[in-house]
Amino acid sequence: MSEHRLHLAEAKLAQAKARRGQPISHILMEEGRVAPTEMLGAMAEASRIGQSVPQVVVAEAIASREEVLEAQAQHFGALVLRRRDSPPDPAVIDRLPPEFCLEHGVLPWMRVGDTLLLATSRPDDFPDLLPLLPPDIGPVVMALALEADIHAEISARAGARLAEAAETWVPDEDSCRDLNRMTPRTRMLAIGAGLLCLVLLLLAPRLLFGAALLLALGSLVLAQLMKLAALAALPRRAPPVHATLPADPPLVSILVPLFREEDIAQTLVKRLSRLSYPKALLDVVLVLEAEDQLTRETLSRTRLPPWMRTIAVPPGRITTKPRALNYAYRFTRGQIVGIYDAEDAPAPDQITRVAGHFARAPAEVGCLQGILDYYNPRANWLSRCFTIEYASWFRILLPGLSRLGFVVPLGGTTVFFRRAVLEKVCGWDAHNVTEDADLGVRLARHGFRTELISSVTREEANNRFWPWIKQRSRWLKGYGITWWVHTRNPRRLWRDLGPKRFVGVQLLFLTTLVQFALAPVLWSFWLILMGLPHPLDPHLSRPLILGLTTLFLSAEAVSILIGLAALARSPHRALFAWVPTLFAYFPLGTLAIYKALWETLRNPFYWDKTQHGRSAPDRPGSDLPPEG
Template sequence: MTQHRLLSAEARRAQAADQRGQPLSHILIDDGAVAASDMLRALAKAQRFDQPVSHIVAAESLATPDQVLSAQARSYGALALRRDVTPPDAALDGLLAPDFCLRHGMLPWIRLGDTLVLATARPAEFPALLPRLPSDIGPVMMALATEADIHAEIAARHGAAMAVEAAHRVAPDESCRDLNQSSPQRQAAAILAGAAFIALLIWQPTALFAGALLLALGSLILSQGLKLAALLAVPRRTAVGQADLPEVLPTVTILVPLFDEKEIAATLVRRLSRLTYPKALLEVVLVLEAEDAMTRATLARTTLPPWMRCVFVPPGEVTTKPRALNYALRFTRGEIVGIYDAEDAPAPDQIERMVAAFAQAAPDVGCLQGILDYYNPRANWLSRCFTIEYASWFRVMLPGLARMGFAVPLGGTSVFLKRAVLDQVGGWDAHNVTEDADLGLRLARYGYRTELFASVTREEANNRLWPWIKQRSRWLKGYGITWWVHTRRPVRLWRALGPKRFLGVQLLFLCTLVQFALAPVLWSFWMILLGLPHPLDGHLTPEAVFWLTGVFLSAEGISILLGIAALARSPHAGLMGWVPTLFAYFPLGTLALYKALWETLRSPFYWDKTMHGRSAPDGPGADLPTDSSL
């Protein structure tokens, strides 16, 4: 009865101000909510972007959501419903599937007699949706509600179930979620392998060391060969011109997962506000864990622009970035979905460049990867080396791999995917701690290619020793898990990727892991130079030592060449003098790998969080990429 009285009161107010049929623009101007000059510009943008003027007005902060809702209700002669005033009737929950409601911005709200009051945030689309409603739903009356209220109600009703689905979205045979489920076969294989290792260590230590040396040398030669091939294949650097945008611009969703952030929120809003893509076609969604009190409190003190909002992920069996992304994706509308991290500072025109690149790309390009760089490269030696490594990876290795036709493991940020492709491959594996690399391989398995595009995002270099090792151990653990997931059925992977890309996966993932794991075997040859006894004394001829020395020097030379070539393609040419010091940087990866192996055995899905906001940009404007950053 109370709801009937509230609805009747709302209806009387709508009738008292009988403006049915009047354009929304006129009503907002008459209300004094929007100036006539601003409305003219909003109408021009609505026509140009093929968006309702209500959406333009809200995105441009010309009027509040309540003002727009009230004006829409009067224009359509419909009820304006607010969740806190007239709560939706939970008994109507089963009439329409939650995904249908999210996709079309509507919700069964209440019944008035036999008539269903169906609230919508997109009244212009309402008539076209009527034929798609269930035939037994009965007579329907349109009402207006904000999309925020519709989302909030669906999350309250179905959030827990959606969180479970988010954790299991990827098909079981393509996910690592069974990694911690030890079958009798796995236990037997592990016991046999351990017993064989111990037996060799006791009875044939020299043979064991020699075998490890051959494996380490093989991985080193293959890895350095892949680096050299990528360097030779990388496209020549060309001048970067203005983005050539398509006539019809797509809507773009940016997902920004946040967790335990207390320093970065205001800076993040400022950096993303620099984006020049039309705000009416852009939605930035900050993805928070519902139990993350620290980040919620931080954002409560931060004013968000109307094109930026929060989605809160209910608790679940794992607390990972990919699970949060899977959950939040259902509450978005973009045709293209991008990912940024909390500390990211993208180039202002990055979205335009990405849209232009997709428009010009072949149909099988399902993903575009931006170039990642650092805004604090001169903080200390670790940040300098990290910057050289990132330049080598994003400016040489990944473009070279893509040019050679190999599968490209994605970076965790500045990744943009066609939404239809993302849905087809199953989203992100919620249990994989390097969901980006895993998604890159899954895209390749489904027949899609990843290309890099000319735009830079700068972020914070992790330049403290133990946090660096923790971050790198997560990356290496994820690389190992990703390799295992995709190679545990090698024949299927071979058929999906073909021989060349199958080989590329082994070279990139397996050789990297073996190289870090067995690096101490190669370091042992320093003992010879120091005049100390070596495990292979008596087996190494002068000729063998000569060839081993040649292999080591060649590998070091390729690494130096790669670093110099990468820096030459970046704005960090001043760091070239630091490239030779990488020989002391990469051994830290071995420590990280041993930590990763231990975690894989004990907590394979544990996400070792990297804290942001600990190192400021090197100077004013260091976090503002421009064309000169390319």
């Protein structure tokens, strides 16, 4: 280190010590950074939520981070280090692992003589950090730096390694990343299954068709019974839950993955700004891909509030949402970690409800799933049907399955975790295109429960034909991959889940996949109604045809019942008349599953991106769920 740099550092340190010990609030007021009335309000808020005054002052935009940093430096008598003015010394950065630095908000910056200047963005926690340092690190003096500078330096120096770790955080036995690595055994099984089907098609087509019919009918019956059981498990009226802040409210980190989002950034900031949770306890991270210049340029023109920031994920072998989440997670420190999508409009009191629910719930409740709804249900027929389907899923099936004690496959957004639980299950599988459903199963396998909360997030219904097919094919591909990952070792899955939940996983995933894949087998019975020959004509007696007709009509009746019951629990009762049209909506899933099957063979980890911002809310304010 040069003599000039050494003297400059010592001069700045001496200047910082001039006001050592003075309250930060007084320093900010004396320097004219904060008006006394504003400081009184900040101090009252800090007392209410149990946080420091500087944290509140920054979060509420009363003073800038730089102004508060200078005041902290005077209070602690510490040197301020800025990346642009005095970049960290590469020779000392590696004295501490990047994971440790991210967890504790520190970075080895430079040496002044034999003393290491250890920069921190959390000076109040520095005394507790000292015993955790390696004994051979030498004399250490605290310096102050912006968290953004610490994160930027860690990203520049260790981003590639952290990104690679994000791809492989989930252990091999729980991940699907070996799906495209066919072993001789799996190759022989695949070839054998294909040859068997081909031989049966050539020599005994009726046998093959009959087996497919039995499988399709069995899945249809089991699926409808599961829906009725979920409906029966629900209470008639859920008790009202008021949003109250817990006595010791936690810091909540919200990850919002963005990719090629040009039209949604400003709207997203506006919608998340409605959240009523204390801003000093809210850390919203917009997660970007490093090569996504479109979104980065859009955000550069958007003024972000102090409690919102961006993290860029370095490029890697794959580009998926779960990989981005794993990477960005390391740059957060919230005791609760939540996920929102780019187009989400959560209820203003949602985070308060989540924090309160976790405070009351036992430790085994590791995850909370909110209700997803749409703000553009009347855009067209497809959006109406999608809204009915979502109402059925989030207001009937998921809460019913949860009350029955089955595994809950999570939605990709409005889902919240205890931080310790995410660490326990090793985050998201970076290669799974339905990382949410997979994580729901892994949570259950580790002994954690997922509970449903009544808070609603509105989002945009994907209501264009081909984008809908692409989105649904990704979901179905992920469902198939998730089932395969967790069932490839059935004994272990049985041991982890127990008989009841093991059967539940098979029912939930297999009935979904089989129904869509073998739907054409059931459609073939329309040939009989049209007076055309059917492959099973010799075996179709009149009583059998009547029985099948009764079964099909009963299945439709169950679907209508579930749709009506779901809408009755939602604000979309005007869609009652559209419920019978679902018979024409669900066949679209069959097109999607064949696309999914082709992609599973060709490119199982391909993430078919859904574009947001294509359909506006039906009316002003319809993207804002009511509080309470």
